[in-house]
Amino acid sequence: MIKLYCFGESGNSYKAALPLELSGLDWEPVKVDFFGGEARSPEYAQMNVMAEAPVLVDGDVTISQSGVMQMYISEKTGKFGGSTREEAREVTRWMFWDNHKMSSQCGTQRFLMNFLPEDKRPQEVIAFNAGRLKAAFKTLNTALEGRDWLVGDSVTHADFSCCGYLFYPEPFGFDRKDWANIDRWLSNIEGLDGWKHPYDLMPGRPSDRGQ
Numbered sequence: 001m002i003k004l005y006c007f008g009e010s011g012n013s014y015k016a017a018l019p020l021e022l023s024g025l026d027w028e029p030v031k032v033d034f035f036g037g038e039a040r041s042p043e044y045a046q047m048n049v050m051a052e053a054p055v056l057v058d059g060d061v062t063i064s065q066s067g068v069m070q071m072y073i074s075e076k077t078g079k080f081g082g083s084t085r086e087e088a089r090e091v092t093r094w095m096f097w098d099n100h101k102m103s104s105q106c107g108t109q110r111f112l113m114n115f116l117p118e119d120k121r122p123q124e125v126i127a128f129n130a131g132r133l134k135a136a137f138k139t140l141n142t143a144l145e146g147r148d149w150l151v152g153d154s155v156t157h158a159d160f161s162c163c164g165y166l167f168y169p170e171p172f173g174f175d176r177k178d179w180a181n182i183d184r185w186l187s188n189i190e191g192l193d194g195w196k197h198p199y200d201l202m203p204g205r206p207s208d209r210g211q
Contacts, residue, residue, distance in 0.1 A: 004029050025076065029201070039051050
């Protein structure tokens with residue numbers, strides 16, 4: 001059985017957990033106490049020197065970085081990677097774009113606005129990130145004009161990557177009703193057979209820590 005070391009608050013973990021859930025592979029989530037420092041422990045470093053979650057373990061295969069996990073899921077199942085070489089390149093293009101332009105900002109902004117004590121939230125940084133996020137949401141919304149999915153005629157890892165943080169309820173400058181194409185696309189993802197919200201798919205949520 002595949003084990004995904006993850007936690008519910010992690011959008012990057014969700015990028016791997018959701019395609020695992022929809023792929024038909026046999027897998028289980030294993031909670032990482034990220035906020036308690038587990039990912040920085042010597043024991044965890046033996047599994048992932050990058051001190052990050054998620055980590056996927058499948059027998060003697062250990063993988064970090066959600067995008068590489070997505071590729072591994074496609075290797076094992078033939079799903080979600082695009083139906084042609086051209087589509088596969090386009091899927092990869094969107095995954096790289098998301099990791100650099102959108103998810104990194106979403107994750108940072110969400111952490112700063114929700115998981116830091118209020119008196120330690122850097123307002124100038126939050127304002128700067130807000131501008132970058134607005135530009136990223138505009139790019140995504142434009143790309144989805146007249147399209148059900150980012151690449152091809154069915155869901156791919158491009159969609160799983162770009163939606164990674166967009167289902168979370170904590171405020172970080174994203175409201176799906178402000179972006180009609182993104183809202184419709186997220187509804188398409190929610191309509192997939194077996195879809196689950198990140199807090200239902202993986203263990204751990206802010207309320208567990210009294211937040």
